[in-house]
Amino acid sequence: MMTRLALLMSTLLLLGGCLELDKPRATAEHLQLKNRVAVVVLVDANPRVDTIALQPTRSTHGRAELAGWNAVAAIQPYLAGRLRGKGLTVVPLDYDPADYGAAYASSTAYPDPKQVSDALRARAAQAQADMLVVVYRQAERDFVGESIENLVGYGLVRHEGGAPHAYASVALEALAVDGGALLARADGSKAVPLPADAWRDAYASDGTVDIGGADAPAVADALTGALQAAVLTAAQEAGLSH
Numbered sequence: 001m002m003t004r005l006a007l008l009m010s011t012l013l014l015l016g017g018c019l020e021l022d023k024p025r026a027t028a029e030h031l032q033l034k035n036r037v038a039v040v041v042l043v044d045a046n047p048r049v050d051t052i053a054l055q056p057t058r059s060t061h062g063r064a065e066l067a068g069w070n071a072v073a074a075i076q077p078y079l080a081g082r083l084r085g086k087g088l089t090v091v092p093l094d095y096d097p098a099d100y101g102a103a104y105a106s107s108t109a110y111p112d113p114k115q116v117s118d119a120l121r122a123r124a125a126q127a128q129a130d131m132l133v134v135v136y137r138q139a140e141r142d143f144v145g146e147s148i149e150n151l152v153g154y155g156l157v158r159h160e161g162g163a164p165h166a167y168a169s170v171a172l173e174a175l176a177v178d179g180g181a182l183l184a185r186a187d188g189s190k191a192v193p194l195p196a197d198a199w200r201d202a203y204a205s206d207g208t209v210d211i212g213g214a215d216a217p218a219v220a221d222a223l224t225g226a227l228q229a230a231v232l233t234a235a236q237e238a239g240l241s242h
Contacts, residue, residue: 167192
């Protein structure tokens with residue numbers, strides 16, 4: 001009996017290790033040898049706005065035009081600061097996220113980094129970086145409520161009968177610029193409450209909703225908090241932040 005138990009435990013440990021092979025973590029050696037980092041943020045430019053009903057056919061999934069919003073500005077300086085905290089040098093990189101839309105096969109798809117990694121590494125090499133850290137949107141099963149929906153990227157969500165939240169789900173990947181070796185990969189998700197008075201019934205739409213005026217700063221603050229917390233989780237899991 002003990003022999004069978006020991007064999008079972010060993011098998012489970014081996015399987016557990018295999019399951020984590022697709023999420024490597026940056027080592028101290030990586031950070032010492034690849035210490036000039038370029039950061040690229042490829043999350044969607046516009047937040048999503050989801051209302052999730054008890055009957056899925058009554059749910060809505062729209063986009064927001066948020067006055068003054070810049071998703072790259074919400075993430076890139078914050079992540080750069082976390083990387084510097086690990087002793088890395090962050091190299092400025094001039095890029096347009098719109099040039100790398102091939103990372104997603106559709107508006108709700110999981111990221112496919114292989115579609116853009118070569119082009120991004122070439123751009124990072126021009127900036128004399130030796131590590132490339134890219135933040136993609138991620139899709140996760142509803143982690144704010146208990147629905148069967150996916151929450152994609154970041155945005156606002158309100159469940160029927162519940163309070164509104166800002167949410168974010170990101171995937172982070174670190175590559176060696178020279179050769180493209182995968183140094184680290186991790187996901188991060190976070191939800192934060194949205195002030196109730198910043199939610200409008202008009203947000204329940206499958207189209208585009210405008211968020212401006214006095215509502216815009218509160219929404220932007222909540223989205224920024226969710227995005228930065230999700231990025232921090234992923235960076236810590238990847239070994240790129242304390």
